[in-house]
Amino acid sequence: MNIKQKVTDIILQQNSDAHIESEADYQLTFAQIGLDSLDSMTVILKVNKEFKIEISDDKMEELNTINSLIVEIEKQTAV
Numbered sequence: 721m722n723i724k725q726k727v728t729d730i731i732l733q734q735n736s737d738a739h740i741e742s743e744a745d746y747q748l749t750f751a752q753i754g755l756d757s758l759d760s761m762t763v764i765l766k767v768n769k770e771f772k773i774e775i776s777d778d779k780m781e782e783l784n785t786i787n788s789l790i791v792e793i794e795k796q797t798a799v
Contacts, residue, residue, distance in 0.1 A: 767793060
């Protein structure tokens with residue numbers, strides 16, 4: 721399973737009502753797909769655990785779309 725699919729699964733586990741139906745949805749903010757701030761924080765914490773990375777509080781504020789989160793994971797997991 722690739723990073724994009726894992727992140728999507730984590731988001732849908734956190735909020736099964738999240739709207740991720742097309743590629744364009746990956747550019748929407750977490751709020752636009754149906755996540756509140758608590759959901760978003762929980763997703764980031766689960767991503768940290770799943771990918772064994774550390775996203776700082778400052779960086780969390782910058783990550784407001786699914787795509788930006790995926791790009792950050794790719795940066796931190798690059799060999």
